[in-house]
Amino acid sequence: MKKTIFVFSLLILAIILFFHLSKYALTSNNLKIEIIIAIIALVFFFIGVFLHINSLQKQVVLPTKKIDYNKIKDLEISGIRVYVGGIDGESYFYLKAL
Numbered sequence: 001m002k003k004t005i006f007v008f009s010l011l012i013l014a015i016i017l018f019f020h021l022s023k024y025a026l027t028s029n030n031l032k033i034e035i036i037i038a039i040i041a042l043v044f045f046f047i048g049v050f051l052h053i054n055s056l057q058k059q060v061v062l063p064t065k066k067i068d069y070n071k072i073k074d075l076e077i078s079g080i081r082v083y084v085g086g087i088d089g090e091s092y093f094y095l096k097a098l
Helices: 002-028 031-057 069-075
Strands: 079-083 092-096
16 A cells, blocks of 8 residues: 555656656757657656566466365265345355265
8 A cells, every 4th residue: 555655656746747847848948858858758658568568477377276076075065155145144045065
């Protein structure tokens, strides 16, 4: 949570800084500052694209657990009680074990 607030605060601060810098560039008619702003914007754009592509390539593989049906039969489990919810607070249903 703190990291998210920090990152968005820095983003807002950077946007305000660029708005003030572009306002100065327009009032002073200085073309060099506008070119610098455009280069910085392109650098941040490509950094964002690079980070987005890297985040798409990371695939989390969850370990799959196989159900041991013999163990279920050994323990003589006939079903699983699952809470569904409801007004009375007593709404359950049973799943049959295979």
